[in-house]
Amino acid sequence: MRCRVDDTGGLGPVEVEVGEGGGGVTPASLVTARAIGRIRGQLAGVGIDWGCGTGLLAIVAARIPTVERVVALEVDAGAVEVARRNIARAGSADRVVVVRADGFVPLDEEGRRTLAEVEGYTDFLVANPPASRDGDGLEWRRRLLHGARRYLRPGATVLLQVAAHYGMERIRTVGERCGYRYVDTVERSAWMPFDFDRMDLAEAFEAYVAAEVAGGPPFAFRTPEGWEVTASEVAAGAGPALTSWQAHRYEFLG
Numbered sequence: 001m002r003c004r005v006d007d008t009g010g011l012g013p014v015e016v017e018v019g020e021g022g023g024g025v026t027p028a029s030l031v032t033a034r035a036i037g038r039i040r041g042q043l044a045g046v047g048i049d050w051g052c053g054t055g056l057l058a059i060v061a062a063r064i065p066t067v068e069r070v071v072a073l074e075v076d077a078g079a080v081e082v083a084r085r086n087i088a089r090a091g092s093a094d095r096v097v098v099v100r101a102d103g104f105v106p107l108d109e110e111g112r113r114t115l116a117e118v119e120g121y122t123d124f125l126v127a128n129p130p131a132s133r134d135g136d137g138l139e140w141r142r143r144l145l146h147g148a149r150r151y152l153r154p155g156a157t158v159l160l161q162v163a164a165h166y167g168m169e170r171i172r173t174v175g176e177r178c179g180y181r182y183v184d185t186v187e188r189s190a191w192m193p194f195d196f197d198r199m200d201l202a203e204a205f206e207a208y209v210a211a212e213v214a215g216g217p218p219f220a221f222r223t224p225e226g227w228e229v230t231a232s233e234v235a236a237g238a239g240p241a242l243t244s245w246q247a248h249r250y251e252f253l254g
């Protein structure tokens with residue numbers, strides 16, 4: 001199945017095959033793709049797309065004339081194949097290389113060489129990571145920001161998808177302990193229902209409630225009337241929970 005993404009923040013439409021592994025193109029993917037286009041003036045040189053899935057974000061980033069190379073990391077073997085096909089079809093194969101990696105650990109020799117080349121020289125990172133089932137749901141993002149330090153140069157730009165329901169406190173501080181400064185929110189979707197039919201989101205929601213019960217900051221869903229509600233209130237039947245998918249910019253301070 002193919003999916004066409006029209007709004008890439010001014011970088012032109014992209015069509016990707018979605019399928020085996022890597023999931024599809026979600027509202028979070030669309031917001032992050034648009035955000036790349038919106039800040040294209042600040043993206044140049046070498047970038048990493050962490051968890052590239054279909055390859056959509058890497059393809060969009062590679063369209064920026066000042067971007068020389070994008071290293072796209074993906075753990076799922078099926079998704080790696082899909083991403084490589086999409087990248088070739090988009091005419092970006094000369095600038096995007098897909099490395100099969102678990103986190104930042106390449107799973108083959110060629111991948112090791114490719115990542116070693118960008119160690120300390122990476123100018124930007126884009127990521128739409130999965131929600132984690134542990135902690136408050138942001139553990140994957142914390143782990144990836146920690147791992148990325150080895151590759152990013154000081155001053156590098158990071159574009160990270162974190163939905164509004166995590167609340168601004170978590171969004172601002174997610175990378176604070178390992179050298180990242182929140183800059184701004186680049187792009188946001190309309191408020192839309194949090195999709196409890198998606199297994200990954202339903203599991204993440206359980207982690208949110210547990211994090212609140214453990215004393216963490218409240219989550220910030222919204223009702224259709226615009227009231228802010230916590231995860232525990234939603235679990236207790238506060239009605240439909242809405243969220244806004246968002247892409248935020250951070251600076252790596254080194």
Ligand SMILES: C[S@@+](CC[C@H](N)C(=O)[O-])C[C@H]1O[C@@H](n2cnc3c(N)ncnc32)[C@H](O)[C@@H]1O
Nearest residue numbers: 022029051052053074075076102103128129130
């Ligand atoms: C939410 S999807 C985003 C896909 C794509 N970047 C997009 O925005 O449409 C997250 C991706 O991260 C990948 N992923 C999950 N765990 C990973 C890991 N340990 N290392 C690398 N990639 C991982 C998944 O396979 C999936 O393709």
